Each structure stands twice: as C-alpha cells, then as structure tokens.
Amino acid sequence: xxxxxxxxxxxxxxxxxxxxxxxxxxxxxxxxxxxxxxxxxxxxxxxxxxxxxxxxxxxxxxxxxxxxxxxxxxxxxxxxxxxxxxxxxxxxxxxxxxxxxxxxxxxxxxxxxxxxxxxxxxxxxxxxxxxxxxxxxxxxxxxxxxxxxxxxxxxxxxxxxxxxx
Numbered sequence: 310x311x312x313x314x315x316x317x318x319x320x321x322x323x324x325x326x327x328x329x330x331x332x333x334x335x336x337x338x339x340x341x342x343x344x345x346x347x348x349x350x351x352x353x354x355x356x357x358x359x360x361x362x363x364x365x366x367x368x369x370x371x372x373x374x375x376x377x378x379x380x381x382x383x384x385x386x387x388x389x390x391x392x393x394x395x396x397x398x399x400x401x402x403x404x405x406x407x408x409x410x411x412x413x414x415x416x417x418x419x420x421x422x423x424x425x426x427x428x429x430x431x432x433x434x435x436x437x438x439x440x441x442x443x444x445x446x447x448x449x450x451x452x453x454x455x456x457x458x459x460x461x462x463x464x465x466x467x468x469x470x471x472x473x474x
Contacts, residue, residue: 315412319377322348327376329404330389338389348377349392349400349418376404376416383407384416392418399424 323346330338351374376390384390384404392400402418 312411316380319348319413320346320379323377325349325392325394327378327390327392329384331385332387332389341388342382345378345382347392349394350375350377371419371421373417373419374400374402376402376418378407378414378416380409380411380414383409383414390416390418397425 325347326344327347328340328344329342331341332338384407386406388404390402390404400420401422402420405417407414407416
C-alpha cells in the first residue's frame with residue numbers, strides 16, 4: 310500500500326512529457342514511448358561553460374538531469390529522449406540505463422540542447438520523418454495514459470493507473 314501512495318504522490322509532480330526513441334542496428338531509430346508523463350530534476354552540480362578568450366566561441370555545454378517516470382517505463386543506454394514542459398521548452402538528451410523502484414523509475418539523461426517546439430522529429434540517415442501516431446490519452450476524460458510502440462510497431466495504450474492496461 311505504501312508504494313501505491315508513493316506512486317500517486319510522485320505522479321502529481323510529473324509536469325512534463327517525454328518521447329523516447331531507441332537506436333536500431335541499421336542506423337535508424339524507432340519510437341518506444343510517446344507523451345509519457347515525467348519530471349526532470351538536477352542530478353549533479355552544473356556550471357556554465359567558460360570563455361577562453363574575449364570573442365571566442367563558447368564550448369558546447371552538456372549537463373545531466375534525472376528523469377523520473379512511472380515504474381513500468383524504463384530506458385536503455387543510448388536512447389534519444391525529448392522532454393517538453395508547459396512553457397514550450399524542449400530538452401534534447403541521451404539516456405543512461407534506468408534504475409527501477411517499486412514506485413518510480415529514474416534515468417540520468419545528458420542534455421545536449423534546449424530549444425522551442427516547432428521543428429520536426431527526424432530520424433535515420435536519410436532524414437525521413439517518422440511518426441508513431443501516438444498521443445496522450447484525454448486528460449479531460451480522466452485518463453493519465455500514454456502510448457508505447459512494440460518492436461513490431463503496434464501501438465499499446467496504457468492508462469498509467471495501477472492495475473489497468
């Protein structure tokens with residue numbers, strides 16, 4: 310019962326959504342999760358890049374954050390992740406392997422770029438656009454669901470609520 314209470318409490322902090330893309334051996338990638346509820350948190354002390362000389366270009370800044378998801382969502386090392394917040398910011402990152410707990414899952418992600426929405430998700434060496442045709446289930450209908458793709462491309466709808474699928 311304690312894990313269920315913890316899960317409900319953590320779920321209330323999920324103020325962002327994430328999409329996860331898994332690299333394939335042929336150089337392309339496939340969507341494994343779309344619009345999953347999540348939260349981001351600082352996982353390590355980060356600092357701004359320093360400038361070597363006046364007028365010199367800044368080095369690329371990368372930093373790590375912790376990505377919190379429901380326990381049934383776990384990522385693999387190298388997965389590409391985009392996390393969107395309500396202000397319109399989109400964090401682009403690569404994932405570590407997730408650590409799974411009964412109430413939640415934690416994944417360290419290395420943020421490589423923070424931008425605004427509006428661009429297209431591109432994958433593969435030819436730059437083709439991929440769409441998994443997945444979306445978050447209606448919150449207006451009381452759902453806290455998300456969708457995921459299986460290895461064969463089938464869409465699985467999950468409620469995000471314990472004991473339901």
